[in-house]
Amino acid sequence: GQNIDQPTEMTATEGAIVQINCTYQTSGFNGLFWYQQHAGEAPTFLSYNVLDGLEEKGRFSSFLSRSKGYSYLLLKELQMKDSASYLCAVSDQMTTDSWGKLQFGAGTQVVVTP
């Protein structure tokens, strides 16, 4: 079966750095995605990794190790508005026409304190 694990909650101070880990065991792999979801709102796309290594996008970076089934999302220079749930999702399909089918983790609630 599919299994995507991430911590339930993390707390950090404004201006600090937080790293959200995600481990996965899926039948196939076509990429790993991170989404941000503020309470009561729709998830929004943050990042995508398909090859090993680090992808940087402003204050957010995402890392992938396919051999370890592991990814992390790094949030730097935390701001109060970063308080949200961060969802790790894996595309486990082997055919390109169904890459949009994602398996989601339960999400990590990040609480940023002043």
Add this chain to the structure above:
Amino acid sequence: DGGITQSPKYLFRKEGQNVTLSCEQNLNHDAMYWYRQDPGQGLRLIYYSQIVNDFQKGDIAEGYSVSREKKESFPLTVTSAQKNPTAFYLCASSIISGRASGELFFGEGSRLTVL
């Protein structure tokens, strides 16, 4: 502005009633999806469609039905056969082209409560 519109935002239903959630997109995306979100669980795929007049079951399709008569529209019906329908329902769309297929654009969601 392009985007995805879901309605209604909040819906209450009595047990035994069917209810239909609307999802419309003007992004010209080929693929559309319905996910269900419950507290403490990840989003779970109900149905998806990659082309008009065709759709596929996701992981939890039982008790739900969909149609895709137009590219822009992908309504979801929650039937009385769905045992635990109270949840937050999210509609999404994407293009069908490699990695971009996983970049989902979500609607604002519909919160269904069964009384």
